[in-house]
Amino acid sequence: MRSGEGEDVPDPGAVGRGGGRGPQVLESTLVEVARENGTSVTAVYLLPPDESVLQLAVLGGVPWEISMPWARVALESSTPVSDAVRERRLVWVSGQEELARRYPRLALIVPYRFTLAAAPLTTGADTWGGLVLQWPASHPPQPSARERKAITGVCHRLGRLLRQAADDGSPVRPADEPVMLSPPRGRTAGPAEAQAAVDFAERIPDGCCSLDVDGRIAFVSTKAAELLGADIPDLLGAKPWEALRWLADPTTEDSYRAAILSREPVSFIALRPPDRWLSFSLVPDASGISVRIAPTHSAHVHAPVTPAPRARPSLPAAHGRAAFLYDLMHLAATLTEAVGVRDVVDHVADQLLPAFGAAALAVMTAEEGRLRIIGYRGYTAQLMERFDAVPLTADTPAVRTLTTGVPAFFGTFADLERDYPPAVLQDDMAAWAFLPLITSGRPVGSLVLAYERPHPFASEERAVLVSTAGLIAQALDRARLYDTKQQLAHNLQAGLLPHTLPHVPGLDVAARYLPATRGMDVGGDFYDLIRLDTTTAAAAIGDVQGHNVNAAALMGQVRTAVHATAGAPPGEVLARTNRLLTDLDPGLFTSCLYVHLDLAAHRACLATAGHPPPLLRHPDGRTEPLRLPPGLLLGIDPDATYASTEIPLPPGSVLALYTDGLVEAPGTDIDEAVDDLAQVLTRSEPRAMDTVADILIQHARRSAPRSDDIALLLIRPVREHRRRSDGDRPTRRPTGPPTGRPYNL
Numbered sequence: 015m016r017s018g019e020g021e022d023v024p025d026p027g028a029v030g031r032g033g034g035r036g037p038q039v040l041e042s043t044l045v046e047v048a049r050e051n052g053t054s055v056t057a058v059y060l061l062p063p064d065e066s067v068l069q070l071a072v073l074g075g076v077p078w079e080i081s082m083p084w085a086r087v088a089l090e091s092s093t094p095v096s097d098a099v100r101e102r103r104l105v106w107v108s109g110q111e112e113l114a115r116r117y118p119r120l121a122l123i124v125p126y127r128f129t130l131a132a133a134p135l136t137t138g139a140d141t142w143g144g145l146v147l148q149w150p151a152s153h154p155p156q157p158s159a160r161e162r163k164a165i166t167g168v169c170h171r172l173g174r175l176l177r178q179a180a181d182d183g184s185p186v187r188p189a190d191e192p193v194m195l196s197p198p199r200g201r202t203a204g205p206a207e208a209q210a211a212v213d214f215a216e217r218i219p220d221g222c223c224s225l226d227v228d229g230r231i232a233f234v235s236t237k238a239a240e241l242l243g244a245d246i247p248d249l250l251g252a253k254p255w256e257a258l259r260w261l262a263d264p265t266t267e268d269s270y271r272a273a274i275l276s277r278e279p280v281s282f283i284a285l286r287p288p289d290r291w292l293s294f295s296l297v298p299d300a301s302g303i304s305v306r307i308a309p310t311h312s313a314h315v316h317a318p319v320t321p322a323p324r325a326r327p328s329l330p331a332a333h334g335r336a337a338f339l340y341d342l343m344h345l346a347a348t349l350t351e352a353v354g355v356r357d358v359v360d361h362v363a364d365q366l367l368p369a370f371g372a373a374a375l376a377v378m379t380a381e382e383g384r385l386r387i388i389g390y391r392g393y394t395a396q397l398m399e400r401f402d403a404v405p406l407t408a409d410t411p412a413v414r415t416l417t418t419g420v421p422a423f424f425g426t427f428a429d430l431e432r433d434y435p436p437a438v439l440q441d442d443m444a445a446w447a448f449l450p451l452i453t454s455g456r457p458v459g460s461l462v463l464a465y466e467r468p469h470p471f472a473s474e475e476r477a478v479l480v481s482t483a484g485l486i487a488q489a490l491d492r493a494r495l496y497d498t499k500q501q502l503a504h505n506l507q508a509g510l511l512p513h514t515l516p517h518v519p520g521l522d523v524a525a526r527y528l529p530a531t532r533g534m535d536v537g538g539d540f541y542d543l544i545r546l547d548t549t550t551a552a553a554a555i556g557d558v559q560g561h562n563v564n565a566a567a568l569m570g571q572v573r574t575a576v577h578a579t580a581g582a583p584p585g586e587v588l589a590r591t592n593r594l595l596t597d598l599d600p601g602l603f604t605s606c607l608y609v610h611l612d613l614a615a616h617r618a619c620l621a622t623a624g625h626p627p628p629l630l631r632h633p634d635g636r637t638e639p640l641r642l643p644p645g646l647l648l649g650i651d652p653d654a655t656y657a658s659t660e661i662p663l664p665p666g667s668v669l670a671l672y673t674d675g676l677v678e679a680p681g682t683d684i685d686e687a688v689d690d691l692a693q694v695l696t697r698s699e700p701r702a703m704d705t706v707a708d709i710l711i712q713h714a715r716r717s718a719p720r721s722d723d724i725a726l727l728l729i730r731p732v733r734e735h736r737r738r739s740d741g742d743r744p745t746r747r748p749t750g751p752p753t754g755r756p757y758n759l
Contacts, residue, residue, distance in 0.1 A: 041195060052149065076274060135172050222305060282294055358377075445471075556623075565602060584621035607622045629670040
């Protein structure tokens with residue numbers, strides 16, 4: 015009700031969630047606004063105190079079921095109402111294409127034509143929530159002065175209501191579900207008039223029925239029930255696509271949604287099994303939808319549609335809107351899983367080409383003043399090389415789209431040639447869509463879709479393409495950032511690993527490092543070969559826990575510690591390194607295997623800190639894992655000790671050191687994997703270690719998908735007959751002789 019001053023007075027009987035008044039106090043004002051301004055949808059979002067999420071409190075003109083995805087809207091998200099509330103300004107969206115350009119996610123989920131306004135509910139410095147008003151698609155693209163004044167006025171009134179309720183100690187709180195506004199009706203019929211309306215409907219030769227706002231059948235004529243092949247009692251109160259299995263096609267429900275949200279007439283054709291085609295014409299208003307049902311001869315003969323002020327464009331016949339929505343929502347879901355730029359391009363090509371019937375695409379970005387092609391599908395490499403690195407000063411549609419952010423659609427080559435007279439047909443395509451990839455207001459690239467036949471781009475399809483490009487832009491921006499960070503991390507790791515192995519007389523060595531599969535961060539696997547003097551050397555391999563930059567940095571510290579103590583007994587090298595790591599307390603653990611090589615005595619001394627067992631291939635080809643005394647991982651206990659094991663290492667034998675990425679795989683027993691690797695090493699004939707390393711890596715790749723980094727170091731003593739020269743004097747003396755228990759072979 016109203017007070018003497020013309021202001022609404024809150025109803026003390028309405029209660030919201032968590033105490034306070036319920037949103038019912040806003041209902042009369044919103045009903046009046048909808049009636050006076052001709053809105054098709056009216057909604058109020060409230061901002062609970064100490065929260066950053068807007069919650070839907072009052073809703074009218076659209077079913078709650080359709081609006082559920084937007085029941086809670088994060089204040090920092092990119093939606094019309096959140097932007098309006100956060101920036102305290104009116105947000106006006108003139109139509110579907112503007113919605114697609116500014117709010118691509120929303121446009122994908124609601125690919126229908128309408129005009130929308132969102133405004134904040136404020137009093138002074140206080141923000142209470144936001145108002146959303148929606149008009150039919152026939153509304154002019156810009157608000158009239160009267161509408162702007164009406165929006166400002168209703169926001170002021172609602173703000174005053176919310177302020178008054180808060181000052182009274184009973185602030186308005188949203189409930190778990192919004193208050194639903196009753197649909198406005200032009201008039202109410204009495205019993206006699208209602209029966210006359212039924213008689214009128216029964217005399218119509220075609221069938222007819224009425225759907226309420228929720229899509230449930232409120233009335234159905236006898237002829238309509240006959241055409242549908244169902245009894246009237248079975249239809250009343252049910253949704254057509256739920257009551258009739260043959261109408262459970264996405265097109266049926268999508269047509270209902272399109273009619274409700276756009277308030278435009280919609281028609282579609284459906285096949286009632288086995289061979290009866292029916293046409294459905296939907297005419298909506300605020301109270302529901304009137305449906306005319308008539309037989310038709312085939313799917314290609316459409317029932318007449320009640321003329322609308324503006325003809326409703328359609329997507330290509332091969333794909334209904336529901337199918338398009340499914341395809342694009344699937345693309346959106348897959349893009350959330352994309353990691354790098356290559357992933358994004360692959361997902362886009364896999365989903366977009368079949369969804370839109372295109373034959374080719376190319377994704378481009380701007381780099382150093384040039385347009386660079388970062389991915390393509392359907393084009394030849396030679397053609398892409400021709401277009402790659404085009405200067406951003408060139409007058410081409412791809413460059414103009416990227417630099418201006420304005421999409422361009424050419425249904426034929428004549429259309430393209432008209433806008434770009436120098437254009438020469440080079441890709442044997444007949445139609446093109448050039449789409450800007452824009453995120454956070456800045457272009458990150460452009461996308462071109464090409465079609466083999468002339469393709470008229472209806473406005474609705476253009477809007478879907480533009481909104482899809484917005485989603486791709488966001489995924490591409492994230493992917494480029496990920497790739498940059500990954501490249502930096504891998505560069506860090508590569509800089510910490512030895513670029514080349516030192517030449518050690520009497521040793522044939524080879525090393526390999528392979529990063530994990532795509533989608534994983536940088537790891538901490540490392541290896542090293544250290545020349546101590548003319549007859550001794552040291553080898554180390556290890557794996558720092560984790561896959562991030564911290565792991566790579568710690569790997570560098572471990573390598574430095576090993577270098578600093580190399581030449582000491584292996585157990586002492588690991589103990590000193592362990593004490594250093596525990597002092598640093600990085601929160602990461604490290605496995606490590608250290609080997610002291612005595613090339614004159616043809617022996618090796620080994621110690622392990624929780625590392626996989628090395629493999630020893632004897633000169634006769636027999637290979638076995640060396641089960642060394644286990645040692646605690648580095649970085650856990652500063653007082654941990656590490657036992658050493660001494661083994662013979664004659665010329666012709668091979669010592670293989672590796673990290674767990676070479677043998678570990680999901681669902682694989684690691685002991686069996688080590689044994690399999692030993693058999694592969696056994697079968698490798700005596701040859702250069704580089705060749706053997708490639709054989710072992712290929713085996714790992716073939717055996718199972720790998721999700722961890724791989725480091726491999728192969729060492730083979732060889733006989734060298736040479737006289738020591740002054741240049742062979744030792745560069746570092748061992749701090750003590752390597753000691754350890756003999757390893758029984």
